[in-house]
Amino acid sequence: MNKKTVVLGASPNPARYSNLATGRLAAHGHTVIPIGKRKGQINDIDIINETINVEDVDTVTLYLNAQNQKQYYDYILSLRPKRIIFNPGAENEELAELALENNIQPMQACTLVLLSTNQY
Numbered sequence: 001m002n003k004k005t006v007v008l009g010a011s012p013n014p015a016r017y018s019n020l021a022t023g024r025l026a027a028h029g030h031t032v033i034p035i036g037k038r039k040g041q042i043n044d045i046d047i048i049n050e051t052i053n054v055e056d057v058d059t060v061t062l063y064l065n066a067q068n069q070k071q072y073y074d075y076i077l078s079l080r081p082k083r084i085i086f087n088p089g090a091e092n093e094e095l096a097e098l099a100l101e102n103n104i105q106p107m108q109a110c111t112l113v114l115l116s117t118n119q120y
Contacts (some may be wrong), residue, residue, distance in 0.1 A: 003120065005058055006030040006079060008072060009090075012040025017087065018063035021111045028115055048062030053073045061085040061111045065091035068109050077102050085109050 005025050010018045018034070022042040025032045050052045051072070057079045058080055062069060067078075069092055076084065083105040086092060094120065096106035114120040 002030055003058035004012055004054070005033070005059045005093060006054060006057055006081070007032060007034045007061050007063065008036075008076070009068070010034030010036035010042065011063075012036075012042065012047060017112065021061060021063070021087075021115075024112060024115050025120075028120065030120075054079055059080040059083050059085060061087060062086055062090040062092075062095070064090060065088070066094070069095055076111055077104070080104070084112070085111055087111055111115055 007018055007022050010022055013019055018080050019042050022034045022045060026043060026045060032045060034042055034045055034047045037049065039049055058081060060076050060079060060081045062084065073095060084099050084109045087110055091108060092102055092106050099106040
């Protein structure tokens with residue numbers, strides 16, 4: 001099942017977890033929208049350098065620390081995803097509370113592990 005996913009904190013650096021997750025999400029058949037500060041590509045997917053309107057988002061997966069997430073709160077909530085995945089290092093109680101208040105499921109998890117164990 002295709003779960004449209006916004007990867008926030010996407011990096012063109014192949015050693016970064018956001019890069020690996022973007023590639024694996026696409027390989028698993030999910031529509032991936034990588035958003036990051038640096039221009040570049042992950043496999044054949046362009047990294048978007050601005051916040052864009054995306055419809056029917058299932059998941060926002062975060063690869064930004066809590067401090068760097070603050071500027072994206074309104075954007076994340078406006079996407080109305082079903083869930084937000086806080087990957088290791090991206091834990092954020094404040095945003096998790098905002099998610100719950102907006103009927104969005106916060107998850108402390110690792111996108112790569114969820115994919116590799118067929119739990120995504």
